[in-house]
Amino acid sequence: MKKLILIALIVAVILGFGVYSFATALENRSNVETVPIVVALEKIPKSTIIQPSMITVKQYPPEAVHELSTDNPEDLIGRITLAGIEANEPILSTRLIDSTQDNNSLSFSIPQDFRAITILTDEISGVAGYINIGDRVDLAAVMLSGGIVSSKMIQEYMEVVEVMVNNSDDAKGANTAITVLVPDQDVLKVTYALSEGKYRLALRSVVDSAIDNPAPLTQ
Numbered sequence: 001m002k003k004l005i006l007i008a009l010i011v012a013v014i015l016g017f018g019v020y021s022f023a024t025a026l027e028n029r030s031n032v033e034t035v036p037i038v039v040a041l042e043k044i045p046k047s048t049i050i051q052p053s054m055i056t057v058k059q060y061p062p063e064a065v066h067e068l069s070t071d072n073p074e075d076l077i078g079r080i081t082l083a084g085i086e087a088n089e090p091i092l093s094t095r096l097i098d099s100t101q102d103n104n105s106l107s108f109s110i111p112q113d114f115r116a117i118t119i120l121t122d123e124i125s126g127v128a129g130y131i132n133i134g135d136r137v138d139l140a141a142v143m144l145s146g147g148i149v150s151s152k153m154i155q156e157y158m159e160v161v162e163v164m165v166n167n168s169d170d171a172k173g174a175n176t177a178i179t180v181l182v183p184d185q186d187v188l189k190v191t192y193a194l195s196e197g198k199y200r201l202a203l204r205s206v207v208d209s210a211i212d213n214p215a216p217l218t219q
Contacts, residue, residue: 034059036071037090044085049112050076055091068092080108106162106179115187116161117194118179125200126176135160136204137180139190141197150218154193155186156211157204 041056048054055073069090070076079096097108110116119139123129131137139154162179178201182190193199 033062035062035065036060037065037069038071038073038076039088039090040085041087043087044081046081046084048081050079050081050091050096052077058088060090066090066092068094109161110181113184114181115184116179117182117187117190118162118177119194119199119201121176121178121201126178127201127203129165129176131160131163131176131178131201131203133160133163136206136209137178138202138204139180139193139199140202141193141199143193143197148218150216152193152197152216153212153214154197154199155182155190156213157209158182 036057037060038055039058041054044050044054052073055076057071057073069092075093076091076096079098082095082097085091085095106116121127121131127137136157136159138156139158140151141154142149142151158180160178160180162177164177164179166175166177
């Protein structure tokens with residue numbers, strides 16, 4: 001009987017020590033220092049605008065944190081991925097590009113649902129060279145349809161994103177290539193006017209954003 005009691009006491013001591021060791025290990029693990037890092041919540045393809053629903057914040061050990069990562073989601077929202085990012089992958093600044101950076105290609109600065117179209121102009125159709133990047137212009141064209149000639153407003157309030165002047169000796173005058181942003185649903189309409197009509201750009205005032213949609217003028 002005494003032997004059974006002694007064995008029971010020994011087993012109890014061993015179990016108690018094991019429970020204590022396990023609890024101590026859990027406590028030490030819970031006291032490990034971590035830092036917040038923004039990671040991808042889902043797989044994000046290349047050339048995607050980062051949205052709040054695509055990212056989350058997770059805790060990482062300090063030694064596992066890359067210096068180009070961030071703990072602030074606002075640093076990433078609205079930027080564009082240069083390469084695909086896997087789910088749970090920390091998002092590094094070198095994997096993203098800002099659409100407002102001057103050294104980006106034009107495609108990164110085009111808003112969603114818009115297209116860039118280049119219009120070749122001369123002194124008359126290009127407002128004598130007074131059109132600059134950031135200006136807003138309207139496109140008007142004289143069109144022939146069904147034997148009737150009419151002057152039409154094709155597109156209003158287009159943003160100018162690039163201006164390139166050709167002053168080379170073989171150019172006929174100082175031709176200017178003006179690149180504008182056009183809503184995707186209006187690309188065919190603008191393209192048709194540029195190829196079939198005699199067109200002109202009209203420069204807007206910086207304070208004028210009205211869309212007048214004037215009726216065609218027919219004579």
